[in-house]
Amino acid sequence: MAWREETGRQVNRIGRWYGVKNKKWKIAGILLGCLLLIIAVILGSIKLYRVKKARESGILLAFDDYNPENWSRYFDFFEQQGVSVTFFVSLEAPTDFCFEAMERGHDIGFHTVSHKNVLELSEEEVQQQVIDPIERFRQSGIELSSFAYPYGGHNDATDEKLLAYYKVIRGAYFYEVHSKADLRKGYVDAFPIDNHYLADDDEFRKQIDAILKELSENVGAVSCLYTHSIGGEEWGITEEHLQYLIERAKELGLQFYTFRELQEE
Ligand SMILES: [Zn+2]
Numbered sequence: 001m002a003w004r005e006e007t008g009r010q011v012n013r014i015g016r017w018y019g020v021k022n023k024k025w026k027i028a029g030i031l032l033g034c035l036l037l038i039i040a041v042i043l044g045s046i047k048l049y050r051v052k053k054a055r056e057s058g059i060l061l062a063f064d065d066y067n068p069e070n071w072s073r074y075f076d077f078f079e080q081q082g083v084s085v086t087f088f089v090s091l092e093a094p095t096d097f098c099f100e101a102m103e104r105g106h107d108i109g110f111h112t113v114s115h116k117n118v119l120e121l122s123e124e125e126v127q128q129q130v131i132d133p134i135e136r137f138r139q140s141g142i143e144l145s146s147f148a149y150p151y152g153g154h155n156d157a158t159d160e161k162l163l164a165y166y167k168v169i170r171g172a173y174f175y176e177v178h179s180k181a182d183l184r185k186g187y188v189d190a191f192p193i194d195n196h197y198l199a200d201d202d203e204f205r206k207q208i209d210a211i212l213k214e215l216s217e218n219v220g221a222v223s224c225l226y227t228h229s230i231g232g233e234e235w236g237i238t239e240e241h242l243q244y245l246i247e248r249a250k251e252l253g254l255q256f257y258t259f260r261e262l263q264e265e
Contacts, residue, residue, distance in 0.1 A: 054180065057215045058255030060262070061085045061245075062170070062190065062226035064111055064148055068097035070229045070236075075104050081246050083256040088148035088170070088226075090115045093133070094140045102142065107258035109146035109170070110134075117153035118162075126158075131165055146170065146259040148190070148226070159187050167263050170224060175211060180220045183262035190224035193241070196234045204241050208248060216252040222262065 063071055066089050078085065087101055088111040098108045112118070112129040121129060130147065137144045145167045149158075152172030162169050169187050176189035191211070198204040215221050225245070229236035237245075249256065 055219045056253070056255050057218055057221040058257050059212075059215070059245075059249055060183075060188075060190075060222055060224040060257050060259060062088055062109070062148065062224055062259075063228060064088045064090075064150075064226055065115065065228050065235075066090050066111075067229045068095065070231065072097060072100065074230055075100070078106070079104065083246060084258045084261070085256070086146065086259045088146070090150070091133070093136045094142050098137075098142055099140075105258075107146070107260040108137075108142055108144065109148055109259055110137075110144045110166070111148050112150055115150045117151045118149055118158050119153040119155065126161070130162060134165055145263055148172070154187075163187075168259055170259075172226070175223065177214060177218060177221045177223050180222055180262055183222060183257075183259065185263075188224055190226045192227065193225045193237055193245070194227050194235050195232065195238060195241075198241070201240075205244060208241075208245055212245075212248050212252050212254060215254055222257060 061083065063085060064087075071087060084105045084107070086107040086109050087098075088109040089098065090111045090113065091098075092113050094108075101108060110130070110133060113133060114129065116125070116129050118126060118130065134144050147162055147166040147168070148170040149172065152174075154169070154171060159169060163186070167185055168183055171187065171189045173192060174189040175191035178188050182188055193204075193208070198207060211223060211225070215223055227235070227237040230239060230242060232238055246256075
């Protein structure tokens with residue numbers, strides 16, 4: 001009897017012990033399940049986000065030459081609008097403007113030291129105007145990865161030569177829809193939106209509407225639009241036109257990309 005009671009107590013004790021242990025395992029199992037579910041949801045969201053990002057179309061807005069006073073006056077405006085742009089500068093070496101532009105989320109591309117048509121340069125001049133500055137900028141902490149041809153002057157030979165030094169080289173005068181992959185390596189076209197070409201408000205809106213509509217109807221499509229300054233100058237875009245471009249692009253769900261951003265995608 002005593003033995004049985006003793007054994008019974010022991011069985012009870014073991015049963016209780018197992019019971020508790022089972023409950024612990026159950027809780028651990030539920031927690032593990034939840035954790036795996038959370039990880040799966042996070043991974044799924046990241047994938048969906050990436051797919052969505054890759055499918056988004058947009059504009060590469062660029063400003064050429066070198067107008068630092070004018071450009072930096074619009075840093076706050078661009079920030080308020082959530083728009084990042086690429087400044088293709090014609091400079092000997094980086095300036096304070098370049099560093100500030102980078103800090104504010106914009107990109108610095110290159111445009112020869114003194115705005116030369118690359119087709120008219122000797123080998124030595126190409127070295128001085130296009131290639132040597134890369135190292136000077138690099139030593140100051142700016143990696144030049146995009147280049148815009150002044151006057152759009154280029155041919156297959158210059159493209160091949162420059163692509164050994166720059167990831168992306170950009171032309172002028174032509175509107176073209178590119179896939180984002182083209183922005184990782186290669187030549188892309190660019191369309192001028194200066195007052196010189198599009199002074200008339202109706203004509204500007206018509207052109208911009210057509211471009212933005214085409215971009216919005218394509219998956220992962222991008223196009224470069226370029227100008228030189230903001231205002232009423234011949235080689236610039238008026239504030240009203242810039243505002244119109246940004247608002248219409250946002251309405252159509254288009255993004256504003258820098259050249260660097262797409263090289264890294
Ligand atoms: Zn230029």
